Amino acid sequence: MLKIVKQFWETAKLAVANYKGRADYFIVDIKSNEDLISKLDDTMLTLNNILANRFVAGIRKEVEEQMSLFRYL
Numbered sequence: 001m002l003k004i005v006k007q008f009w010e011t012a013k014l015a016v017a018n019y020k021g022r023a024d025y026f027i028v029d030i031k032s033n034e035d036l037i038s039k040l041d042d043t044m045l046t047l048n049n050i051l052a053n054r055f056v057a058g059i060r061k062e063v064e065e066q067m068s069l070f071r072y073l
Helices: 002-011 030-053 059-069
Strands: 017-018 022-028
Touching: 002 030, 002 059, 030 059
Parallel strands: none
Antiparallel strands: 017 022
């Protein structure tokens, strides 16, 4: 499952738009990213489920690193 999560987010593209027509300021286009936001929620649930699994010992550090990356999005 962790491999699937990583593969998706390596190719995901976040849609941004210029803020008030300025080339140096960008904002996230929420309407264009609804599917991505939904996938982010799914990803957090998946990572939490992996951490709750009793067989996670071998990949716990890697899963915790991924959790820390997604926590700030």
